Amino acid sequence: xxxxxxxxxxxxxxxxxxxxxxxxxxxxxxxxxxxxxxxxxxxxxxxxxxxxxxxxxxxxxxxxxxxxxxxxxxxxxxxxxxxxxxxxxxxxxxxxxxxxxxxxxxxxxxxxxxxxxxxxxxxxxxxxxxxxxxxxxxxxxxxxxxxxxxxxxxxxxxxxxxxxxxxxxxxxxxxxxxxxxxxxxxxxxxxxxxxxxxxxxxxxxxxxxxxxxxxxxxxxxxxxxxxxxxxxxxxxxxxxxxxxxxxxxxxxxxxxxxxxxxxxxxxxxxxxxxxxxxxxxxxxxxxxxxxxxxxxxxxxxxxxxxxxxxxxxxxxxxxxxxxxxxxxxxxxxxxxxxxxxxxxxxxxxxxxxxxxxxxxxxxxxxxxxxxxxxxxxxxxxxxxxxxxxxxxxxxxxxxxxxxxxxxxxxxxxxxxxxxxxxxxxxxxxxxxxxxxxxxxxxx
Amino acid sequence: xxxxxxxxxxxxxxxxxxxxxxxxxxxxxxxxxxxxxxxxxxxxxxxxxxxxxxxxxxxxxxxxxxxxxxxxxxxxxxxxxxxxxxxxxxxxxxxxxxxxxxxxxxxxxxxxxxxxxxxxxxxxxxxxxxxxxxxxxxxxxxxxxxxxxxxxxxxxxxxxxxxxxxxxxxxxxxxxxxxxxxxxxxxxxxxxxxxxxxxxxxxxxxxxxxxxxxxxxxx
Numbered sequence: 001x002x003x004x005x006x007x008x009x010x011x012x013x014x015x016x017x018x019x020x021x022x023x024x025x026x027x028x029x030x031x032x033x034x035x036x037x038x039x040x041x042x043x044x045x046x047x048x049x050x051x052x053x054x055x056x057x058x059x060x061x062x063x064x065x066x067x068x069x070x071x072x073x074x075x076x077x078x079x080x081x082x083x084x085x086x087x088x089x090x091x092x093x094x095x096x097x098x099x100x101x102x103x104x105x106x107x108x109x110x111x112x113x114x115x116x117x118x119x120x121x122x123x124x125x126x127x128x129x130x131x132x133x134x135x136x137x138x139x140x141x142x143x144x145x146x147x148x149x150x151x152x153x154x155x156x157x158x159x160x161x162x163x164x165x166x167x168x169x170x171x172x173x174x175x176x177x178x179x180x181x182x183x184x185x186x187x188x189x190x191x192x193x194x195x196x197x198x199x200x201x202x203x204x205x206x207x208x209x210x211x212x213x214x215x216x217x218x219x220x221x222x223x224x225x226x227x228x229x230x231x232x233x234x235x236x237x238x239x240x241x242x243x244x245x246x247x248x249x250x251x252x253x254x255x256x257x258x259x260x261x262x263x264x265x266x267x268x269x270x271x272x273x274x275x276x277x278x279x280x281x282x283x284x285x286x287x288x289x290x291x292x293x294x295x296x297x298x299x300x301x302x303x304x305x306x307x308x309x310x311x312x313x314x315x316x317x318x319x320x321x322x323x324x325x326x327x328x329x330x331x332x333x334x335x336x337x338x339x340x341x342x343x344x345x346x347x348x349x350x351x352x353x354x355x356x357x358x359x360x361x362x363x364x365x366x367x368x369x370x371x372x373x374x375x376x377x378x379x380x381x382x383x384x385x386x387x388x389x390x391x392x393x394x395x396x397x398x399x400x401x402x403x404x405x406x407x408x409x410x411x412x413x414x415x416x417x418x419x420x421x422x423x424x425x426x427x428x429x430x431x432x433x434x435x436x437x438x439x440x441x442x443x
Numbered sequence: 444x445x446x447x448x449x450x451x452x453x454x455x456x457x458x459x460x461x462x463x464x465x466x467x468x469x470x471x472x473x474x475x476x477x478x479x480x481x482x483x484x485x486x487x488x489x490x491x492x493x494x495x496x497x498x499x500x501x502x503x504x505x506x507x508x509x510x511x512x513x514x515x516x517x518x519x520x521x522x523x524x525x526x527x528x529x530x531x532x533x534x535x536x537x538x539x540x541x542x543x544x545x546x547x548x549x550x551x552x553x554x555x556x557x558x559x560x561x562x563x564x565x566x567x568x569x570x571x572x573x574x575x576x577x578x579x580x581x582x583x584x585x586x587x588x589x590x591x592x593x594x595x596x597x598x599x600x601x602x603x604x605x606x607x608x609x610x611x612x613x614x615x616x617x618x619x620x621x622x623x624x625x626x627x628x629x630x631x632x633x634x635x636x637x638x639x640x641x642x643x644x645x646x647x648x649x650x651x652x653x654x655x656x657x658x659x660x661x662x
Contacts, residue, residue, distance in 0.1 A: 086470035174473050193473040224474045276485045280478045
């Protein structure tokens with residue numbers, strides 16, 4: 001891999017800087033909204049932090065739209081299921097934005113059991129001149145009121161408030177792993193290990209079950225649902241991935257219960273790669289439609305694959321993310337890293353795909369030029385407005401300068417969640433409890 | 444031999460992880476538990492096939508009486524081993540007769556025809572099962588709180604039924620591939636003679652296996 005692959009200059013800025021990592025601060029999901037103006041992150045403590053892009057100003061052209069904190073709120077709290085004597089984690093598993101239809105922003109956030117619709121709105125005026133209370137809010141003595149006045153709206157400092165508008169609860173026996181907003185903007189789906197439910201945004205007390213793979217006898221269970229997503233344009237189509245490395249495309253027009261798939265995507269296994277852990281590493285951790293709706297991308301433990309919806313028997317492209325780990329699977333099983341669920345993202349034009357790895361590395365693959373790059377999200381390597389240097393992992397033999405050997409990789413520093421701006425080359429990378437935002441600097 | 448040790452290590456690790464996953468916040472994760480049980484099963488298959496090859500190469504007699512004596516609680520690994528062994532004459536278990544017709548290709552290199560003998564389990568009755576559960580530490584403790592589960596047995600039956608149809612279920616083919624890979628290594632092992640651990644240790648192995656297999660419990 002040549003050093004001159006990355007000829008772009010990259011800007012970066014740091015947000016959410018913590019001196020020590022508390023578990024509650026570990027970022028568990030990252031998502032840009034449809035315009036890219038807002039970036040939402042969810043963490044293990046159940047909080048959602050929304051960043052807003054600064055308006056570009058002519059006075060400071062080099063501060064090209066940096067992201068600042070816009071709103072922070074507690075989305076989910078820890079709960080207790082008394083019937084099963086289980087604690088329900090408050091960790092935010094996924095956030096999905098709704099497209100903007102008025103001045104307010106709406107997003108869905110979910111933990112293991114409950115999905116919530118949040119409204120984030122701005123308030124920059126407040127009423128002043130109440131009759132019954134004074135400016136501090138204290139009640140006035142009614143006998144002291146001698147005249148009536150009409151309150152007027154006066155400007156105030158901008159306040160961003162988040163209110164829960166809907167709570168969609170009690171529909172999932174197993175742990176929710178995905179939510180996806182339909183292109184009709186009226187419905188969305190939530191998927192757990194064995195079932196997928198379809199919701200209407202207006203109705204919280206019932207949902208339709210559209211996929212159910214629970215076997216009659218749980219002892220016969222062989223696979224679970226790992227991710228699900230609606231097609232970006234066709235409101236009747238969705239896909240879901242399984243722990244066996246397969247993807248099923250379903251059409252809701254065919255039947256009310258979409259247990260029977262319309263298309264079934266599976267690549268035959270390479271027998272030479274068989275090991276104890278073949279089944280685990282073939283489990284798909286993320287599935288994403290391309291913006292065009294023509295392709296789907298899947299992430300399993302070692303690879304990213306791009307599938308054409310018209311071809312079910314094999315992917316059209318396979319990218320090795322960190323194949324040097326194939327010989328280390330036993331150690332990775334020991335330290336539980338083999339269970340890590342990496343996500344993958346498309347860029348706005350579907351020409352580049354990105355996914356995370358260990359040692360705070362993340363990888364980008366250009367589908368057209370077939371070139372790839374490994375970058376690192378770390379404070380030491382990234383000064384503001386510095387260029388990100390491509391990294392390389394040495395797999396054996398002589399280690400060149402600046403290369404890092406496989407055994408020196410820090411497996412506690414993993415990048416599971418990344419996001420790409422819908423139209424520009426701005427990426428958000430979550431490294432444990434830190435969020436890195438990298439921008440392309442166009443000269 | 445190393446394959447066996449490795450397989451056993453992975454099995455033990457899997458049980459430990461399964462047990463501890465119950466204690467974590469948020470409750471048992473279905474996906475994780477499924478993955479752990481898959482790995483444990485693969486490791487167990489390899490372990491058994493390795494043991495079987497060793498035993499056959501050592502030329503030991505089949506121990507059918509034990510199996511026929513305990514139809515009510517057939518140790519699951521005994522049923523797993525048929526997946527790997529050759530046609531068994533006079534096999535007492537129905538699974539074996541099914542497989543002898545269906546999967547001659549799975550025969551190990553040695554010509555010895557014997558029923559499943561992956562592990563010898565003296566006193567495979569209920570009394571010794573209780574003794575084993577209470578005497579072991581963590582894996583045993585995991586079992587102590589659980590009702591006896593029929594899951595492993597049902598799975599083995601399902602596997603056995605699948606095989607005569609000529610389908611390559613995931614586990615038999617894995618055992619085949621792993622067997623093929625490790626056959627070379629194992630062949631050198633038995634030639635040295637009996638295992639360094641005395642036959643008296645074998646019940647311990649079997650006991651661990653028994654507990655481990657029953658740890659693959661429906662959740």
